[in-house]
Amino acid sequence: MGGAMGKNESPKKAWIPETKLEAKMVEAMQRRESHGCSVKSFNTIILKFPKIDESLRKCKAIFEQFDEDSNGVIDQEELKKCFNKLEIPFTEEEINDLFEACDFNDDMGMKFSEFIVLLCLVYLLKHDPAALHAKSRIGIPNLEATFETLVDTFVFLDKNKDGYVSKSEMVQAINETTSGERSSGRIAMRRFEEMDWDKNGMVNFKEFLFAFTRWVGIEDEDNAES
Numbered sequence: 001m002g003g004a005m006g007k008n009e010s011p012k013k014a015w016i017p018e019t020k021l022e023a024k025m026v027e028a029m030q031r032r033e034s035h036g037c038s039v040k041s042f043n044t045i046i047l048k049f050p051k052i053d054e055s056l057r058k059c060k061a062i063f064e065q066f067d068e069d070s071n072g073v074i075d076q077e078e079l080k081k082c083f084n085k086l087e088i089p090f091t092e093e094e095i096n097d098l099f100e101a102c103d104f105n106d107d108m109g110m111k112f113s114e115f116i117v118l119l120c121l122v123y124l125l126k127h128d129p130a131a132l133h134a135k136s137r138i139g140i141p142n143l144e145a146t147f148e149t150l151v152d153t154f155v156f157l158d159k160n161k162d163g164y165v166s167k168s169e170m171v172q173a174i175n176e177t178t179s180g181e182r183s184s185g186r187i188a189m190r191r192f193e194e195m196d197w198d199k200n201g202m203v204n205f206k207e208f209l210f211a212f213t214r215w216v217g218i219e220d221e222d223n224a225e226s
Helices: 020-033 042-047 049-066 076-086 092-102 112-125 129-138 144-157 167-177 184-195 205-216 218-225
Strands: none
Touching: 020 092, 020 112, 020 144, 020 205, 042 049, 042 144, 042 167, 049 076, 049 112, 049 144, 049 205, 049 218, 076 092, 092 112, 112 144, 112 205, 112 218, 144 167, 144 205, 167 184, 184 205, 205 218
């Protein structure tokens, strides 16, 4: 995700978002990053994986409620009905952009793990007082602590606060956690490759979320059901 003018490891060039939604994600993340984060090491997040997994699985009831034909995916029309019913303040264009961004396999339907990513993006993009009512209707207050942990983790990884995580930033974050371990570089590179879906050397928040659902095991549940 991001234009061909990527900055790679140089902080002097701007990374160009490819879509309006990506630009909004980056802008929202940069606003969030200006407040700092509470995460001190990647290990503290790994220790929270079981609790995060348990919390995210509570989204299943919301997912099943809006999967009207019970086929295991939410299609574009079902998503629009979901947003309308919950009075989430998004335009039709924004809903379509979110659907396309979260339908990662381009199969015209969001699986459960993809729906979790969408909810977390809604949390990031509408993190303002006007959206509190919509959040309460979708059940997000019950998930706010978990979503905030995910946002906080990305803030921790994004050392230069540009809204993206680069390879060098991932290596730095892992080295802070596993200082002196010979394997830390390999661990960092493996984690980064798991996040960098389009292999362009930069990771945005959406890519990070997709990798995170796999790390905690949500993706495995999807595969078991399909």
